[in-house]
Amino acid sequence: MTVQSVGIIGAGQMGNGIAHVFALAGFDVLMTDIGQEALDKALALIDRNLERQVSRDKISAEAKKAAIGRIGTTLRLADLGQCDLVIEAATERETVKQAIFEDLVPHLKPSTILTSNTSSISITRLASRTDRPEKFMGFHFMNPVPVMQLVELIRGIATDQPTYDTLHEVVEKLGKTAASAEDFPAFIVNRILMPMINEAVYTLYEGVGNVKSIDESMKLGANHPMGPLELADFIGLDTCLAIMNVLHDGLADTKYRPCPLLTKYVEAGWLGRKTGRGFYDYRGETPVPTR
Ligand SMILES: NC(=O)c1ccc[n+]([C@@H]2O[C@H](COP(=O)([O-])OP(=O)(O)OC[C@H]3O[C@@H](n4cnc5c(N)ncnc54)[C@H](O)[C@@H]3O)[C@@H](O)[C@H]2O)c1
Numbered sequence: 107m108t109v110q111s112v113g114i115i116g117a118g119q120m121g122n123g124i125a126h127v128f129a130l131a132g133f134d135v136l137m138t139d140i141g142q143e144a145l146d147k148a149l150a151l152i153d154r155n156l157e158r159q160v161s162r163d164k165i166s167a168e169a170k171k172a173a174i175g176r177i178g179t180t181l182r183l184a185d186l187g188q189c190d191l192v193i194e195a196a197t198e199r200e201t202v203k204q205a206i207f208e209d210l211v212p213h214l215k216p217s218t219i220l221t222s223n224t225s226s227i228s229i230t231r232l233a234s235r236t237d238r239p240e241k242f243m244g245f246h247f248m249n250p251v252p253v254m255q256l257v258e259l260i261r262g263i264a265t266d267q268p269t270y271d272t273l274h275e276v277v278e279k280l281g282k283t284a285a286s287a288e289d290f291p292a293f294i295v296n297r298i299l300m301p302m303i304n305e306a307v308y309t310l311y312e313g314v315g316n317v318k319s320i321d322e323s324m325k326l327g328a329n330h331p332m333g334p335l336e337l338a339d340f341i342g343l344d345t346c347l348a349i350m351n352v353l354h355d356g357l358a359d360t361k362y363r364p365c366p367l368l369t370k371y372v373e374a375g376w377l378g379r380k381t382g383r384g385f386y387d388y389r390g391e392t393p394v395p396t397r
Contacts, residue, residue: 107217107272110134113186115206116196117148117179119342119380120223123251124193126152129173130165130252131280136178136186145179152177155252187213191276193245195223198348203227207236214238219269221245225345226292226300226352230262239264243273246293249341258287258294291356292349300349303341304365306334310385310397311367317385317395335385336393338368339378343385347372 112128114121117139125135125148139145156170183206186192192210196202203222214220220242222232233242244260257277261270277284287293292300306320315323321333330337338346350364371377371384376396378384386393 107190107219107268109190109219109272109276111136111189111191113138113189113192115139115183115186115192115194115210117144118195118197119249120247120251121195122148122151123155123249124195124223124247125177126155126173126252127280127282129176130156130169132176133279134176134178136180136189138180138183138186140181142181145181149177149179159252183209184213186210187218188215189218191219191221191273193221193223195247198225198227198345200227200232203232204235207232211237217241219243219272221273223247225296226349226356228262228291228356229260229289230264233262233264240266241269243269244287244289244293245273246287246295248295255283256295257282257284259284260287260289260293262289291353296349297353300346300353301362303334303338303346304350304362304368307338307365307368310335311365317397339384339386339388341378342380343368343371343377 111134114125114135114137117137121137125137129135137145137148153174156173159165160167160170194203194206196206203224220236220238222229223245225246229244233239236242239262242262243265244258246258246260248254248256259270259273274284285294309315309320310317317335321336324330324333347364347368350362353362354364375381376383379388382389383396385396387396
């Protein structure tokens with residue numbers, strides 16, 4: 107199977123990064139979201155991020171121009187039906203993803219490979235709601251996509267070998283590295299990372315440390331490039347909570363219970379960088395801890 111055209115559903119943090127790397131690697135990209143505003147914002151961001159790569163001599167101005175020229179947008183999900191590969195990167199909520207696949211499937215050509223960038227939801231379950239579980243896979247990019255080297259490839263129970271081989275080849279064309287993970291809640295990276303972030307929130311909740319001391323401790327004491335609360339804000343607190351809920355429900359173990367303080371931040375709409383406030387307030391010149 108050869109992949110040339112790629113449809114991307116959801117133009118948020120992940121969708122725009124995925125569009126960026128595919129266009130730069132020579133694929134034709136068609137991106138969709140629920141509103142024109144999200145698409146315009148994503149295109150402006152891709153332009154800015156590509157420009158940064160030009161100014162750092164990572165890519166040429168011609169490569170940037172060509173990449174921008176390969177990205178199209180549409181508000182009609184059905185337009186993605188003719189793509190060779192579709193990557194769903196919408197909000198981390200199973201009902202949202204299922205509704206998207208149900209709407210999309212009638213418009214797909216038979217050979218299209220369907221994938222989800224989900225951080226945690228069962229690939230087998232998502233695949234079972236489509237007409238092609240053998241051509242369905244988890245295709246998990248890391249944030250920020252243009253910078254992070256890893257892509258997790260997750261096979262559902264029915265995924266066939268040609269589909270896996272095709273996606274493996276696509277990852278190589280992107281210049282990234284694939285890691286294979288089995289289809290269990292949150293796969294590899296988030297199975298390990300999210301309980302650590304959740305524990306950092308408990309450490310804050312129980313008053314063991316404040317935001318600054320927790321992040322500094324892990325940066326200077328464990329040599330992490332970012333503190334866990336700073337990283338949670340970067341990922342999005344709604345996404346962190348959704349992943350903890352999937353771990354808690356899927357593995358039925360109380361060690362994965364989401365911290366009530368994480369829930370409170372999400373209920374407040376303080377979702378991290380993307381909404382201007384989370385464990386830090388980003389509305390001023392420099393981020394200020396909120397606790
Ligand atoms: N944030 C991360 O660090 C990260 C890392 C890896 C994977 N992921 C996964 O990527 C996915 C997207 O996360 P994100 O951080 O980009 O979220 P985000 O909130 O930045 O973006 C989600 C986008 O999906 C759009 N959307 C919602 N419903 C839609 C629909 N029905 N049709 C089309 N678009 C729709 C929203 O309008 C929004 O633009 C999630 O599954 C998440 O778990 C996130």
